[in-house]
Every structure is written in structure tokens, then in C-alpha cells.
Amino acid sequence: MSQSEPKPGRGSPVVRVEHVNLDYHKEKEPLPVLVDISMEAGRDELVAITGPSGCGKSTLLRIIAGLVRPSAGAVKVLDSEVKGPREDVAMVFQNFVLLPWRTALENVVFGLSSKKDLTGEQKRERAMQALDVAGLTGFENVYPGELSGGMKQRVGVARALATEPKVMLMDEPFSSLDDLTAERLRKETHSLLISPETSIQSVILVSHNVEEIIELADKVVILSGRPARVSGVLTVDLPRPRNKKSEEFFRWVDKVYSYLS
Amino acid sequence: MADTPMPLHTALLMPGNVRGGQVISLVEITGSIGGKVDAPKLADEMGADLAVLLPILDAAEMLGLVRNEKADVHLTELGLKFQKTTKNKLRVIKDRIAMVEPFKMALELASRGKHITASQVADALSEMGLRWHYKPELNEALIKTLLIHWAIYAGLLSYDGKSDKFLKV
Amino acid sequence: MQFGLVALDIVSSWVRMVLALGLSILFALAIGILAARNRRAEAVILPLLDIFQSIPILGFFPVVILGIYGAIPNFVGANIAVIVLIFTSMSWNIAFGVYEAVKAIPQDYLDLLDVSKSSSWERIKNLYIPASMSRIAYNTQISWAVGLFFLVASEIIVVGTSTGSLQIPIPYGIGIGATYFPANNDYADYALLIGGIVVAVIVWRYLFLRAFALWSEKYKMMEEPRETHWDPITRFYSWVNHRAISKLFLLTHDVGVSRFSSTIARFRRGLKYAVLIFLVLFGLLLFSSIASSGDLTLSHLPSAAQLVGAEANVLVNLGASFVRVWYVYGICAAIGLPLGIAISLSFKLYDTASPVLEVFSSIPAPILLPAIVLIPVIGHAPEAVAAIVMMLAIIWYIIFNVMAGVRTLPADLKSLPNVYHVGRWAAWRNVYIPGALTGFVTGSITAIGGAWNALIIAEYFTAGTTTTQVGVGIGKLIVIDTATGQNLSLALAILTMTALIVVFNLTVWRRVYHRVTKRYTYNR
Ligand SMILES: Nc1ncnc2c1ncn2[C@@H]1O[C@H](COP(=O)(O)OP(=O)(O)O)[C@@H](O)[C@H]1O
Ligand SMILES: [Mg+2]
Numbered sequence: 016m017s018q019s020e021p022k023p024g025r026g027s028p029v030v031r032v033e034h035v036n037l038d039y040h041k042e043k044e045p046l047p048v049l050v051d052i053s054m055e056a057g058r059d060e061l062v063a064i065t066g067p068s069g070c071g072k073s074t075l076l077r078i079i080a081g082l083v084r085p086s087a088g089a090v091k092v093l094d095s096e097v098k099g100p101r102e103d104v105a106m107v108f109q110n111f112v113l114l115p116w117r118t119a120l121e122n123v124v125f126g127l128s129s130k131k132d133l134t135g136e137q138k139r140e141r142a143m144q145a146l147d148v149a150g151l152t153g154f155e156n157v158y159p160g161e162l163s164g165g166m167k168q169r170v171g172v173a174r175a176l177a178t179e180p181k182v183m184l185m186d187e188p189f190s191s192l193d194d195l196t197a198e199r200l201r202k203e204t205h206s207l208l209i210s211p212e213t214s215i216q217s218v219i220l221v222s223h224n225v226e227e228i229i230e231l232a233d234k235v236v237i238l239s240g241r242p243a244r245v246s247g248v249l250t251v252d253l254p255r256p257r258n259k260k261s262e263e264f265f266r267w268v269d270k271v272y273s274y275l276s
Numbered sequence: 277m278a279d280t281p282m283p284l285h286t287a288l289l290m291p292g293n294v295r296g297g298q299v300i301s302l303v304e305i306t307g308s309i310g311g312k313v314d315a316p317k318l319a320d321e322m323g324a325d326l327a328v329l330l331p332i333l334d335a336a337e338m339l340g341l342v343r344n345e346k347a348d349v350h351l352t353e354l355g356l357k358f359q360k361t362t363k364n365k366l367r368v369i370k371d372r373i374a375m376v377e378p379f380k381m382a383l384e385l386a387s388r389g390k391h392i393t394a395s396q397v398a399d400a401l402s403e404m405g406l407r408w409h410y411k412p413e414l415n416e417a418l419i420k421t422l423l424i425h426w427a428i429y430a431g432l433l434s435y436d437g438k439s440d441k442f443l444k445v
Numbered sequence: 446m447q448f449g450l451v452a453l454d455i456v457s458s459w460v461r462m463v464l465a466l467g468l469s470i471l472f473a474l475a476i477g478i479l480a481a482r483n484r485r486a487e488a489v490i491l492p493l494l495d496i497f498q499s500i501p502i503l504g505f506f507p508v509v510i511l512g513i514y515g516a517i518p519n520f521v522g523a524n525i526a527v528i529v530l531i532f533t534s535m536s537w538n539i540a541f542g543v544y545e546a547v548k549a550i551p552q553d554y555l556d557l558l559d560v561s562k563s564s565s566w567e568r569i570k571n572l573y574i575p576a577s578m579s580r581i582a583y584n585t586q587i588s589w590a591v592g593l594f595f596l597v598a599s600e601i602i603v604v605g606t607s608t609g610s611l612q613i614p615i616p617y618g619i620g621i622g623a624t625y626f627p628a629n630n631d632y633a634d635y636a637l638l639i640g641g642i643v644v645a646v647i648v649w650r651y652l653f654l655r656a657f658a659l660w661s662e663k664y665k666m667m668e669e670p671r672e673t674h675w676d677p678i679t680r681f682y683s684w685v686n687h688r689a690i691s692k693l694f695l696l697t698h699d700v701g702v703s704r705f706s707s708t709i710a711r712f713r714r715g716l717k718y719a720v721l722i723f724l725v726l727f728g729l730l731l732f733s734s735i736a737s738s739g740d741l742t743l744s745h746l747p748s749a750a751q752l753v754g755a756e757a758n759v760l761v762n763l764g765a766s767f768v769r770v771w772y773v774y775g776i777c778a779a780i781g782l783p784l785g786i787a788i789s790l791s792f793k794l795y796d797t798a799s800p801v802l803e804v805f806s807s808i809p810a811p812i813l814l815p816a817i818v819l820i821p822v823i824g825h826a827p828e829a830v831a832a833i834v835m836m837l838a839i840i841w842y843i844i845f846n847v848m849a850g851v852r853t854l855p856a857d858l859k860s861l862p863n864v865y866h867v868g869r870w871a872a873w874r875n876v877y878i879p880g881a882l883t884g885f886v887t888g889s890i891t892a893i894g895g896a897w898n899a900l901i902i903a904e905y906f907t908a909g910t911t912t913t914q915v916g917v918g919i920g921k922l923i924v925i926d927t928a929t930g931q932n933l934s935l936a937l938a939i940l941t942m943t944a945l946i947v948v949f950n951l952t953v954w955r956r957v958y959h960r961v962t963k964r965y966t967y968n969r
Binding site for chain 1: 328436438
């Protein structure tokens with residue numbers, strides 16, 4: 016939808032990562048993980064971060080989320096500096112991270128705990144809507160343990176959507192799902208998230224699956240090396256829906272691989 | 277023709293490991309490559325092993341969405357309609373699902389507003405000699421998963437995890 | 446200060462402990478392998494082990510000591526009695542470990558031995574024992590802590606029972622010292638003894654228990670992940686404790702519906718025989734004890750009125766102790782759950798608090814009785830003394846299990862309240878408390894079992910000429926009945942208490958445990 020009718024300001028920066036460094040500390044010795052990382056995610060863009068396993072993708076995402084403080088540099092969301100977890104940023108996890116002792120609905124309502132201006136009833140209503148958008152009508156009173164992986168991740172997505180975030184962060188959201196399920200969820204993701212019906216302005220997706228990235232991303236940020244630096248930023252201008260069998264698609268996949276090594 | 281009901285003297289059993297989403301994928305992919313494809317190609321397109329594909333194919337055939345003839349998979353008319361539906365696809369084939377076990381038995385037991393548990397469904401089906409697993413506790417767990425992943429989706433049953441009970445919608 | 450005497454006390458106790466441990470391992474291997482390889486034996490052994498594991502063994506001790514000392518009335522007999530008691534407290538847990546390890550041997554290995562036509566002994570030597578080694582080592586850790594408690598308690602009971610003409614000759618031991626020094630107003634040496642015990646426990650933990658565990662790693666089957674670091678708290682109390690609780694809880698652990706489970710059915714069938722064997726053993730013990738005291742009051746059967754009267758008295762005492770166990774547990778839970786969560790949520794707190802808690806928990810609670818009696822006001826309130834001793838004996842199970850439970854929650858889950866800006870109270874209510882619940886319940890089951898044991902020593906304690914005793918209580922009744930030869934009342938007391946605990950476990954606890962593990966176990 017956003018493709019056919021680009022809103023004014025499409026591409027204007029929503030998230031800005033500016034010269035971020037991060038050191039972890041191992042036995043008092045600083046261990047650099049990220050060095051001078053700069054990147055941007057624009058309005059109505061889905062930006063993918065990729066890189067070899069253990070290079071610091073999750074760490075970068077956690078910095079953007081405000082969960083980890085960078086050792087140097089800054090992250091800005093809509094021009095205000097990230098100093099801790101923010102209400103306008105939501106996160107979807109690889110392992111879903113649902114509360115097994117709460118039903119699907121309760122899990123989504125839990126994500127709304129901080130919304131003090133909503134009554135309990137309003138939170139439930141909003142949660143129901145989010146579950147509906149995520150394709151979980153009828154599953155409100157089911158516990159996560161009774162759901163398959165794909166459905167669990169839908170609850171995770173619903174929980175994030177319900178908070179009406181401006182930025183959605185996803186850390187390998189499809190990689191613990193089986194291929195068929197992942198495929199289906201991927202198909203829904205772009206249109207679901209980058210649509211005028213949601214509050215979301217930018218999506219940042221971490222993934223090590225290059226085909227997944229080319230299928231979904233408007234822009235790819237490639238990290239490599241140890242400590243990790245940005246080794247490339249590509250704007251994927253393939254039209255949607257993208258045909259995974261097309262020659263163009265393969266060319267893009269190869270291109271990303273060439274930056275990775 | 278394409279929608280000839282399956283003979284009903286033998287019970288239809290939904291394979292324990294097949295989920296609605298997989299059948300949806302199968303129909304969509306078959307549709308996207310012209311509505312007719314051979315099974316190995318289909319498996320390849322779906323990115324799944326033939327061994328994974330076959331039970332899904334069985335399920336789709338059982339629900340009247342595809343026909344499997346001489347190793348070729350065709351979409352039926354219902355399958356085409358199913359493919360074109362955009363939201364809540366399983367609701368389109370609600371009546372079909374209601375003819376397959378364990379859903380049929382669950383609906384029967386839940387008639388007239390009764391709250392039922394997966395264990396009641398498992399017991400009733402076991403009496404008829406229908407089992408998904410030889411270990412009773414796993415059999416029950418499989419039935420429960422099937423009921424959740426099909427009957428709720430299709431809008432046949434509702435479920436309350438707190439009491440572990442299903443109710444006819 | 447009498448360094449030599451203190452050292453002698455510690456060394457004597459340690460020798461008893463080591464002998465009991467050796468005995469326990471041998472027993473565990475025999476029983477565990479038998480149960481794992483023979484279906485019929487399994488059906489009886491499992492419930493039998495379970496009964497022994499869930500009853501307050503300490504309640505039997507006065508009978509055991511009189512029974513064994515009666516048969517061998519010298520230094521050796523007295524020591525055998527103490528060692529048998531420690532053995533009884535240690536061996537079940539290790540036996541379960543062996544059983545599970547042998548059960549878990551992959552079929553391929555068994556096939557291999559079949560093909561090579563190995564004899565039974567070769568199988569035991571080359572496969573079953575090595576396969577059990579790492580479980581033995583790990584279960585030994587908890588067994589050692591439990592055993593230490595029983596050692597001290599039994600030594601103290603020996604002193605308490607040695608009155609008048611009956612002088613049981615056990616001159617040295619930490620429990621002996623702990624009563625002897627304060628009784629002679631020698632508090633400097635009492636303090637030295639406690640310090641010595643703490644040092645001994647910690648040195649032993651690292652020098653022997655840890656080394657044993659690390660050494661046993663090489664026997665681990667390929668499938669198990671290797672331990673990369675040594676975290677005494679979580680490892681010691683959770684991993685092992687999880688296995689130290691009644692198997693009745695664990696048998697149907699993963700299964701939603703127990704009524705179908707074939708394992709539980711087999712277990713139920715075996716339970717009858719197990720109860721029978723248990724009663725026969727108990728009868729023999731009682732008979733030996735009576736015979737040794739030369740008082741054959743039971744040779745003429747008690748009248749119905751006597752029986753009813755004695756049982757009524759037992760029930761009153763049992764009721765009082767039941768209330769005591771639960772209110773003490775309540776206090777421990779109210780402290781232990783929030784404390785355990787708070788500690789494990791902060792890395793810094795965890796790192797500082799763990800060693801401190803480890804030292805405190807390593808002190809066997811009964812040894813502190815003389816010190817508690819000294820506390821002004823509280824020392825003169827026997828109810829408070831009993832409560833404190835019981836608390837010190839059991840609160841660690843709750844704290845450590847809760848800590849372990851929270852520690853094993855994934856980091857993402859712990860950061861969830863942050864990501865979604867959830868307030869502190871909502872985070873505790875929705876994430877941390879539910880996340881700690883499985884560990885909490887496991888800890889609670891162990892704690893309550895421990896509380897019943899601690900009763901025996903907490904309700905009635907003699908040091909020198911002073912006796913601290915509660916008004917009514919089953920522990921007090923058992924000790925007094927033993928000392929005064931009230932055999933009928935004693936037998937009824939032990940049996941009624943055992944029955945109450947086993948029935949309570951089978952009904953209430955089992956249900957609670959299943960509910961909690963079904964809903965509150967975190968597996969994504
Ligand atoms: N809390 C931490 N303390 C120390 N090192 C860490 C911590 N978290 C991650 N690391 C290290 O930082 C590197 C990057 O980790 P991560 O961001 O998870 O990588 P990716 O998501 O790309 O696989 C890894 O080498 C990892 O071992
Ligand atoms: Mg990662």
C-alpha cells in the first residue's frame with residue numbers, strides 16, 4: 016500500500032544510529048564488539064541488519080531499544096536521544112519471550128502495562144484488536160504452551176503492535192520457526208507492518224538469513240569483522256511482491272553475500 | 277464434480293502433525309503455479325521434504341481442496357475459492373473440517389452447549405478404535421493440539437485455557 | 446582453648462560421615478541398578494525409596510539407637526547407630542540418581558554388551574557404574590548437606606538419651622561438642638567449634654565434593670552438555686534438589702493426564718508392597734528396641750481403651766506440630782521468595798550474597814541450638830527456639846531454589862518488563878514471581894520435609910541440666926516416649942506421623958506440584 020501511494024516524507028529518518036561503539040567487559044579487559052556503527056532507518060522503511068553469527072547484531076538492536084548503553088556514540092529516535100527503553104519502540108524476540116503462565120490475551124495486555132491512561136477494559140479491547148490483526152481471532156484464551164511456534168510469534172507481534180509503537184525492532188523473529196511457518200509469517204510481515212493502518216514508521220529486522228532479507232528489506236545494513244563495523248549499506252529497490260525465484264532476486268542475494276565475506 | 281464428498285463410511289482422520297497454516301501454504305503455492313503440479317515439484321516449491329508434504333497433501337485432499345491424481349496435484353473448485361479468500365481462510369471450509377475426526381466427535385460431544393475437554397474426545401474416539409498415538413497421554417495431547425489449531429481457527433469451537441474446556445461456537 | 450578437642454570432634458564426625466557416604470553409594474548402586482534393570486524390582490523399590498525419602502527419618506532415630514545399641518552395647522554399636530541414621534538420610538537421593546542414570550543409558554550401549562555377550566558383572570563394572578558416576582557425584586552434594594544435619598541431630602540425641610543408667614559411649618563429635626561446651630559454660634570453645642565446622646564444610650565442599658563432581662564429568666555420556674562453570678548455589682541446590690524431592694511428584698511431571706500414565710500405574714501397584722515392606726522393617730526395628738530395653742510391655746496386647754487413649758494423645762501432639770511446621774514454613778516462604786528473587790535479579794547482589802548464604806546454610810542448624818537458647822527473652826520461649834531452629838534448617842531450600850529458578854529464566858524474559866515499560870509491581874506479579882514458582886514449590890516440598898525432621902530436635906532439646914521443650918509436639922512426644930519406654934505411644938506416634946506426611950504428599954502436594962509445573966515452567 017505504501018508502495019503505490021508514498022506518503023510525503025517517506026525515507027525521512029526515524030531512527031539514527033550515530034557512531035556507536037560498544038565494549039563488553041571480560042575479566043576487566045574491555046572487549047570491543049561494535050566499532051563506529053552508523054546507520055539510519057527512514058519513514059516507512061524496513062531496514063535489515065545482517066552479519067555473521069556472534070558479530071553483534073543483537074547487541075546493536077538492544078542498543079537501539081535502549082536496553083544496552085553504548086560505550087560511545089548515540090541513538091536517536093525521531094530526533095530524541097535514546098536513554099533507556101522507550102514507549103514508542105517495541106521489540107519482537109527470536110524466542111518469542113511470552114509469559115507461559117498468561118493467556119495470549121493477557122500477554123498482550125501485559126505489554127500495555129505502562130499505558131496508565133487506558134482503563135483495563137480499553138487495554139483488553141486494544142489487545143483483542145492487535146490479536147485480530149495478527150491473525151489470532153479466537154485464540155485469546157489459549158496459553159502459549161498450547162500454541163505452535165508460528166502462533167506464538169504472532170502473539171509476540173500482537174504484543175508489540177498493541178503498544179502502537181513508532182519503531183518496531185525484530186531480532187531473528189522467524190529463525191526458530193519451521194520453514195513453512197516462517198514463510199507464511201514473512202509473507203504477512205511487510206504488508207502488516209509497513210501499512211498506513213499501523214502506527215509503525217520504521218521496522219528494523221535483524222537476520223542472518225540473506226534470502227529473508229532480500230524478500231523483506233528496503234535497505235540492508237551489513238556488519239562484518241570482529242569487532243564489527245558496517246561493511247555495506249544497500250538499498251534494495253526490487254518491486255513487491257518479490258519473486259524469490261527471479262534472477263534479480265538471486266543477484267541481490269549474491270551481492271549481500273559479497274559484502275559479508 | 278470436483279467437490280464430490282468423500283465416502284463417509286470410513287472415518288477421516290486429520291494427521292496429527294498437520295496444521296491449518298500448512299494446508300493454506302500448499303493450496304496457495306499450488307494455485308500460484310497454475311493449479312496443477314506434481315508432488316515432488318510441489319515439495320520443492322514449498323521448501324519441504326516429500327515426507328513432510330505427504331500428510332499435508334492428505335489433509336488438503338480430505339478437506340476437498342485438492343485432488344491427487346497420478347502423482348499430479350490439482351486444485352478443486354473449493355480449493356480455488358479457498359485460495360482467493362483473503363482472511364480467515366479456514367472458515368470457508370468449516371463444514372469440511374467438521375466432517376473430519378477429531379473435530380466431528382468434538383462437535384458431537386459439545387452439542388447443546390456442553391463444555392468438553394480434549395480427554396473426553398480422546399476417550400470417545402478410542403472407544404471407536406481411533407487413535408493418533410498408542411500412548412494415551414500423547415494421544416490426548418495430539419487431539420488437543422489438533423482441536424486448538426483447526427477448530428478454533430475455523431470458528432467451530434472456542435477454547436478457554438484456564439478451564440481446559442472447549443465450547444461449540 | 447581446647448583446639449585438640451575441637452579438632453577431634455570434627456574429625457570424628459567427618460569419619461562417620463565418610464563411612465555413611467561410602468555405604469550410601471554402595472547401597473545406591475545395588476538398589477539403583479536393580480530397580481533400573483528389573484521391572485518387578487523397580488515397581489517395589491521406587492515407592493519404597495519414595496516413602497523413605499519423604500518420611501521424617503529423624504523420628505525413627507531414638508528407636509534405631511536403642512535397637513542397635515541394645516544389640517551391640519558398646520562404642521562400636523553406638524557408632525553404627527549414628528552411621529546408619531546418616532546413611533538413611535543420604536542414600537535415597539543417591540539411589541534415585543543411579544536409577545535414573547542407568548535408565549537413561551542409550552539402547553545402543555546395551556545392545557553392544559548384548560552382542561559381546563558380557564556377563565552381568567562386566568555390565569555393572571563397565572557400563573552401569575561408570576554411567577552412574579556423574580549423577581552419584583552430583584547427588585552426593587545434597588546428600589552431604591542433608592547428612593550433616595542428621596549427623597549433628599543424632600549426636601545431640603545420643604547425648605540427650607544418655608541419662609541415668611544408660612550412657613551411650615560416643616565421646617567425640619560436633620554434636621557432642623555443641624552440647625558439651627555450652628553445658629560447661631565454655632563458650633569460647635563452642636564458638637571455635639562452630640567456626641571450625643564452617644571452615645571444614647567449605648574446605649570439604651571444594652576439596653572433595655567439587656573435585657568428585659569434576660572428576661566424574663569424564664564419565665558423562667556424550668549426550669549431556671558439559672558443565673562449563675561451577676556455580677555452587679544453583680548447581681548444588683536446584684539441579685540436585687529437583688531430584689531430591691519425592692519421585693511421586695516427578696513421575697508424571699510432563700504429562701497432563703496422570704490417570705492414563707503407565708508408569709504411575711506400575712508405581713501404584715508397587716506401592717502396596719512397599720508399604721508392607723516398610724511396616725515389616727519398622728516392626729523389626731521396634732521389636733529389637735523393645736527387646737533391648739528388656740521391657741516387653743507389648744507382649745501382652747494393649748486394650749482398645751489404651752490404644753484409643755494413646756492415639757488421641759498422639760493426634761493432639763501431631764496437630765500441634767502440624768501447625769508449627771506450617772507457620773514456620775509460612776515465615777520462611779514470606780522471606781525466602783522475595784529475597785531469592787531480589788538477589789538473583791541483580792548480578793552484583795548475587796555475587797556478594799551467594800558466598801555469604803553459602804556459609805550460613807552450611808552450618809547444620811541444630812548446632813546453633815545452644816546459642817539460640819542463650820538469646821535473651823527468645824531463649825526462654827521454647828516455641829521461639831523451636832521456630833528459629835526449624836527456620837535455620839529449612840529456609841535455604843526455599844531461597845536457593847527460588848534463586849536457581851530465577852537465574853535460569855532467559856535474559857530476554859527478564860528484560861521484558863524493561864522493553865515494555867512495565868512497573869516494578871506488575872513485573873514481579875507477572876514475570877518474576879510466576880517465573881520463580883516452580884523452584885519455589887520444589888523448595889517448599891523439600892523445606893517442609895526438612896521441617897518435620899527438624900521438629901524432633903527443635904521441640905525437645907537437652908544440654909547439660911537444662912531442657913528446652915515446647916508444650917506439645919510430636920517430636921517431643923517421640924523423644925520422651927523413647928526415653929521412658931512408652932512403646933505403644935512411640936509406635937503410634939511414628940506411624941501416624943509417617944502416614945500423615947505420606948498421605949499429604951500424595952494428595953495435596955502432588956496436586957500443587959503438577960498445577961504449578963504445568964503452567965509455570967518456562968520453556969519457550
Ligand atoms: N552480556 C554480554 N557480555 C559479554 N559479551 C557479550 C554479552 N552479550 C553478547 N556478548 C558477546 O558479544 C558478541 C555479539 O553478540 P550478539 O550481539 O548476540 O551477536 P549476534 O546477535 O550477531 O549473533 C558475541 O561475541 C557475544 O559473545
Ligand atoms: Mg543474535
